[in-house]
Amino acid sequence: xTRRLAVFDCDGTLVDSQANICLAMERCFAGHGIPxxxxxxxxxxxxxxxxxAIAALLPDAEPAQHRDMAxxxxxxxxxxxxxxxxxxxxxxxxxxxAIDAFEAAGWRLGVATGKSDRGLSLVLAHHGLSxxxxxxxxxxxxxxxxxxxxxxxxxxxxxxxxxxTVMIGDTSFDMxxxxxxxxxxxxxxxxxxxxxxxxxxxxxxxxxxxxxxVRLAQGTY
Numbered sequence: 001x002t003r004r005l006a007v008f009d010c011d012g013t014l015v016d017s018q019a020n021i022c023l024a025m026e027r028c029f030a031g032h033g034i035p036x037x038x039x040x041x042x043x044x045x046x047x048x049x050x051x052x053a054i055a056a057l058l059p060d061a062e063p064a065q066h067r068d069m070a071x072x073x074x075x076x077x078x079x080x081x082x083x084x085x086x087x088x089x090x091x092x093x094x095x096x097x098a099i100d101a102f103e104a105a106g107w108r109l110g111v112a113t114g115k116s117d118r119g120l121s122l123v124l125a126h127h128g129l130s131x132x133x134x135x136x137x138x139x140x141x142x143x144x145x146x147x148x149x150x151x152x153x154x155x156x157x158x159x160x161x162x163x164x165t166v167m168i169g170d171t172s173f174d175m176x177x178x179x180x181x182x183x184x185x186x187x188x189x190x191x192x193x194x195x196x197x198x199x200x201x202x203x204x205x206x207x208x209x210x211x212x213x214v215r216l217a218q219g220t221y
Contacts, residue, residue, distance in 0.1 A: 003108050003159050003160045005108045005154065005158050006108070006217055007137075007154050007166070008111050008168045009111075009167075009170060009174045011047065013092070013168060013188050014091060014129075015091055016089065019088040021042060022042050028054075028076050032068075042057070043192040046192045047174060050070035050074070051067055053114070054073070089123060093210065094210030096127075098211065098214065108135075108158045109133045110135035110154045110158065111124075111136050111137065112174075113138055113139070114139045114144065116139060116140050117138050117141075134158060135157040145171075145176070148181035151177060151181035151183055165183040166185070168186045168213060170198075171191065175201035179201075187206040188206065188207050190208075
């Protein structure tokens with residue numbers, strides 16, 4: 001039986017992690033003696049894998065420096081978590097209820113994120129969601145968004161098809177990945193890219209609140 005699958009982005013879609021991301025990026029840049037980008041610019045790259053994100057913020061640097069800074073960012077982010085920083089990654093309003101509603105409607109749930117396996121595991125465990133998602137795809141095992149590899153793997157694990165899969169996210173990278181995989185992209189208006197950008201990138205619909213997600217997902221068929 002072909003299953004319906006709803007794949008969520010994490011940062012900016014499930015959880016509001018911008019405080020930690022911005023702080024870690026600022027510490028990373030400071031450690032290299034480079035002025036930190038504006039926080040608005042940092043939020044723009046949320047969703048990309050780390051090396052690609054650093055490269056977007058610092059395009060004139062060498063690839064080796066991008067890789068070194070990505071590792072420094074990881075260390076800064078982990079240090080924030082060690083100081084209770086995970087408390088600054090709350091679920092967005094209505095997300096817990098939306099997860100319940102998807103499951104009640106018979107959907108399988110997954111995550112496709114630029115986070116590492118470890119980072120995603122910590123976030124889901126903190127919010128008691130570890131067992132709610134049946135497929136977890138991260139930057140540790142896949143190319144950066146918008147490459148469709150994460151969605152291809154998620155669909156294969158669950159037994160879903162592109163026609164029965166929706167990709168839910170807050171950035172144009174998520175929408176482009178959804179299109180590249182042949183799935184149905186749905187944007188969320190509470191994240192890090194504007195609703196108009198999401199529509200321009202291919203979103204079939206944009207939710208203003210998490211309570212709309214199941215209805216929008218089912219309305220894409």
